[in-house]
Amino acid sequence: MSFTITDLTADGTILECTVRASPDLRRFLTGEPFRTSYDVPIEDVPEGVLAVPVLAQLCPVAWANGADVYVDEVDATFAxxxxxxxxxxxxxxxxxEGGQLYARRTIDPDPIHGAGAPDSDRAGDADGGSGLLFTGGVDSTCSYVRHREDSPTLISVRGWTITPDRSDDEKWNQLRTRVTRFADDHGLDTAFVESNMLAALDHPMLLAHYKRFVDGAWYSSVGHGIGLLGLCAPLAYARGMNDVYVAATHWEGIDLEWGSRPDIDDYVRWTGTQCHHDGYELTRQERVDVIADYVREADPDLQLQTCNDRMDGNCGECEKCYRTAIGLRLSGLDPTDHGYPFDDADYRDVRRSLDRGEWVLGQDERYMWEDIRDRIRETEPTSPPERAFFEWLVDADLDDLVAESSPPLLDRLLRASARNAPNSAYNALYPAYSTAKSGLERVRSR
Structure with a gap:
């Protein structure tokens, strides 16, 4: 079993290549060429570094199947x-299961200094610079606050939560506008990366095969740490970035199977650049504390964006919006001042939604509510509705709340059917699966 990468080209700002698979692995590819676009020319980036983005997406799929990967050239540091x-x-x-990478040429442009050493021939400042994967949410904003003296370039990626489909053009434009505004307000550069990585890979088929083994989806549970960082390689090389940071989602003491962790992200590197999993020593509430201190000291009008439903602001009604708003209150901020309309009456809605299992929660969210509960125990409520919510959450069985919100049986049966179907049958089955799943989601949202 194997994947083969061929026809790797860099034309201006566009990286493209073809990925082929042996017959038993073809179901994990859609047939689209892998393509990523940058806002800086990448034609002078070495081929071994240009191969990093596609290898970062493909190798975890190969390892899940005990397959090998073949490529013409690879950067030795990344290998x-x-x-x-x-x-x-x-x-x-x-x-x-594992697998091997085979390259005709393994290139080390800086064999003396090794991983992460600056390459004097690269574009960009001689002193190098840094990049930060940035969405404007709690985690990435905390990382900005921690590294603001370095003026990191804010890197935003389209291809995962915002897909390359035209239907997501508006969301992408909204994110670009918001990140650009943040960068302008704080004297920073931006970089925008667009990729079809989860359209070249057949992500629904990966989900059908591996969802039973993971708490989230394929990319969140397995691929996104190395995947998102790997997409940055040509950009980092071209701009001379010595360091690229990705904000931690979890923290010390949480042992979840997750695709972005210190023992993944801190290993990711290519010639001239070392990646870093940032803020792992802080819980989410402690990250909100860092932001709150920064707001009080330097940026009273700071706006956060965490909503998964909107990119032009926060809906204020989803689980993540409510959770962030409560976290801001616990850190002494008024959520309404920072993008989250929230008042005491909302505590009742949060409790009702959690009690009824209206939100699909995983172990990820369980730990975050536990973190909030720990802070609640140290916090004096300021109103009767807040007191009632605090008392309820302190006694709530968070494991039961997660179990109550598990995906329905039909979702699991549809995935199993797709997983066990031959390729030809799957091609006919998947459109029906997608239609049925969309129908279920519309029913749940009513």
Whole structure:
């Protein structure tokens, strides 16, 4: 079993290549060429670094199937990084089998200094610089606050939560506008990366095969740490970035199987650049505290954006919006001043939605509500509705709340059907699966 990468080209700002698979792996590819666009020319980036983005997406899929990957040229520093990341994923997941990377040429432009050493021939400042994957949410904003003295370039990626489909054009434009405004207000540069990585890979088929083994989806549980960082390689090389930061989602003491962790992200590197999993020593509420201190000291009008439903602001009614608003209150801020309309009456809605299982929660969210509960125990409520909510959450069984919100049986049956179907049958089955799933989501949202 194998994947083969061919026809790798860099034309101006566009990276493109073809990915082929042996017959038993073709179901994990859609047939689209892998394509990523940058806002800086990448034609002078070495081929071994240009291969990093596609390898970062493809290798975890290969390892899940015990398959090998073939490529013409690979950056030697990144090849070593892949071995380290592979070891982590194999130790994390029993279904991972491993596999080997085979390259005709393994290139080390800086063999003396090794991983993460600056390359004097690259574009950008001689002193290098840094980049930060940025959405404007709690985690990435906290990382900005922590590294603001370095003036990191804010990097936003289209291809995961915002798809390359035209239907998501408005969301992408809204995110670009918001990140650009933040950068202008804080004297920072921006970088925007657009990729079809989850359209070249057949992500629904990956979900059908591996959802039973993971708490989230394929990309969140397995692929997004190395995947998102790997997309940055040509950009980082072209702009001379020595460091790229990705904000931690979880924190010390949470042992969840998740695709972005210190023992994944801190291993990711290519010639001239070292990646960093940032803020892992802080809980989410402690990250909100960092932001609150910064707001009081320097940026009283700071706006956060965490909503998964909107990119032009926060809906104020989804689980993540409510959770963030309550976190801001616990850190001494008025959520309404920072993008979240919230008052005491909303505590009743939050409790009702959690009690009724109206939100699909995973272990991820369970730990975040537990973090809030820990802070509540140290906080004096300021109103009767707040007191009632605090008392309820302190006694709530969070495991039961997560179990109550598990995906319905029909979703699981549809995935199993797709998983076990031959390729030809799957091609006919998947449109029906998508239609049925969309119908279920519309019913749940009423």
């Amino acid at each position: 070593r990084a892949l071995e380290d990341v592979k070891a982590t994923l194999l130790s994390m997941y029993d279904f991972m």
